[in-house]
Structure formats: C-alpha cells, structure tokens
Amino acid sequence: MLQKIRHTPVAPTRTQRLASGGEIDAHRHDDHQIAYASRGAIAVTTDAGSWVAPATRAIWIPAGTVHQHQAHGELVLHLVGLPVTENPLGLDKPAVLAVSPLLRELIVAYTRAPEDDSPPRLRLRAVMLDQLTVSPEQPLHLPVPTSPLLRELHDILRADPADNRSLDELGRQIGASARTLSRRLRADLGLTYPQWRTQIRLHHALILLADDTPVTTVAHRCGWSSASTFIDVFRRAFGHTPGSRPAA
Structure with a gap:
C-alpha cells in the first residue's frame, strides 16, 4: 500500500x-x-x-x-x-x-x-x-497479483527478469504446480505465463534503456536469447526499436 x-x-x-x-x-x-x-x-x-x-x-x-x-x-x-x-x-x-x-x-x-x-x-x-x-x-x-502464490512468483521474476526457468521449475520453488499457477494467472491477471513474463521483462528493459544501458546488455539482463530477438519483441510492443528515441 x-x-x-x-x-x-x-x-x-x-x-x-x-x-x-x-x-x-x-x-x-x-x-x-x-x-x-x-x-x-x-x-x-x-x-x-x-x-x-x-x-x-x-x-x-x-x-x-x-x-x-x-x-x-x-x-x-x-x-x-x-x-x-x-x-x-x-x-x-x-x-x-x-x-x-x-x-x-x-x-x-x-x-x-x-x-x-x-x-x-x-x-x-x-x-x-x-x-x-x-x-x-x-x-x-504490469498488474500486481492478488494471489499470495502469484505475488511470490512476481517477486522472483522482478528480482531477476533473466530467470529462464520453466513454470514447473518455479512452481517447485514456491510449492505449487504449473497448472495451478497458470489457472491463477488467467483468473487473476487474464494473462498466460509467457505473456506475463514478457510484460515484466519489457518493463525492466524500459528502465535499463532509460539509463543508457546498451541494447545487447539489456537483452541479456532481461532474459532474451539474443539482441535481435529482443529488438523484434520491443518493436512489436512499442512501434520502434529500443535504440531509437526522440530528442527532448
């Protein structure tokens, strides 16, 4: 609060x-x-x-x-x-x-x-x-989950957006099955796990880019396999490449 x-x-x-x-x-x-x-x-x-x-x-x-x-x-x-x-x-x-x-x-x-x-x-x-x-x-x-299980998952992913573990692996850490987590994600946030993780990563990427972090470094820190994959996802989300910005 x-x-x-x-x-x-x-x-x-x-x-x-x-x-x-x-x-x-x-x-x-x-x-x-x-x-x-x-x-x-x-x-x-x-x-x-x-x-x-x-x-x-x-x-x-x-x-x-x-x-x-x-x-x-x-x-x-x-x-x-x-x-x-x-x-x-x-x-x-x-x-x-x-x-x-x-x-x-x-x-x-x-x-x-x-x-x-x-x-x-x-x-x-x-x-x-x-x-x-x-x-x-x-x-x-980026909505805040109401479910305690999802909040725990949210904290893990926000702390390390590059965490590429599957939902099964993350579920074992917090004591819930992937099926349970998927069901709660849809009910609570209306998102699949990949959609939610991508939103978390894009939010983190915007913050890193604002601090002039190189695009390749941003891609790595946010969990994308390559800079080109990150650039493609970013362009689809925002309509421009991560390296372009208007002058102030």
Whole structure:
C-alpha cells in the first residue's frame, strides 16, 4: 500500500526535470492528469500495479487515483492537468496512451508555455485534446497479483527478469504446480505465463534503456536469447526499436 498520501486538489500543468531514481511521493488530485516523459522513462505506481512509459507513450492518471512517480534516466517530465469534466477517452483507470509526433510536440509546447487563458494557449489546448481523443490505449500495465502464490512468483521474476526457468521449475520453488499457477494467472491477471513474463521483462528493459544501458546488455539482463530477438519483441510492443528515441 502507498503511504503518507498528499492531497493536491489541482493537478499541475508544468515541465520539470528529475535525476534518475528521483521520485514524486504518493499523492492524489481532484483532477485528471497526463504524465509524459520527453526524455528518460516515467514509472507511475498505484495499488493496482505499475505503468512505465518511454517517449512514445504517456500515462493517463484519473482523478482521485493515489499514485507516485519515479524517474528512470535523466527525466524531462511534462504534466498536464485536466478537470474531471474533460476526459477525452473516457478512461476511469490508469492507462498508457500512444503519443504521436504531433501529440508529443503539443504536450511539450503546452507544458512549457506560461499558464494563462490567452487565445493562442487555448487553441493549443484544444488541438492537444483533439489529438488525445484519437490516442489508442497501449497494454503496458504490469498488474500486481492478488494471489499470495502469484505475488511470490512476481517477486522472483522482478528480482531477476533473466530467470529462464520453466513454470514447473518455479512452481517447485514456491510449492505449487504449473497448472495451478497458470489457472491463477488467467483468473487473476487474464494473462498466460509467457505473456506475463514478457510484460515484466519489457518493463525492466524500459528502465535499463532509460539509463543508457546498451541494447545487447539489456537483452541479456532481461532474459532474451539474443539482441535481435529482443529488438523484434520491443518493436512489436512499442512501434520502434529500443535504440531509437526522440530528442527532448
């Protein structure tokens, strides 16, 4: 559970920088908020799980959601606050959204401009909201299991994403059969074991890449057999190769 929760009624709109490993502690807003990293990667954690977004993704945080941020790599963070009446995608849970090159530039410009109600800023905001309306949700949520057995398995895989043991082998370590674990994974998270393990590995890969870890090293540390296999999985998940990133 997240502790020491701050209540900041108005979600800020601003650009800020955080060193790698820097955090914004647990808090909630009465507004919706979008968190976007034009450099580095931003991780948002709630009681329901964690979301990690590189520079081609943004994180939607609904009003009232208790959350905390963590920076991976030298982070340039853009925060957009929106009143509860403005919810372009109708989302009531945290989500990762695709960020097109145009939406990226709109978010960066909007969060760097002085806060006022001038006509140019209002036009910028209107176009940004239009682009958010057509931003597809991306499956980058790493849910926290509720089952104690799955939590134990989760901790093993998060501690060493390169652990390539089969579900049978891992099950023997925690005292459960592969069939039991598979059934609980589907019931609890709606995922197969390979799907869940890949999600864990991709989350870890984003964190390592944000700290400028070489692609080959990331592939090895996250359990892929080769850099080319990792690059292929990463491209299918994110739409670009792990070595490419937009400038901040």
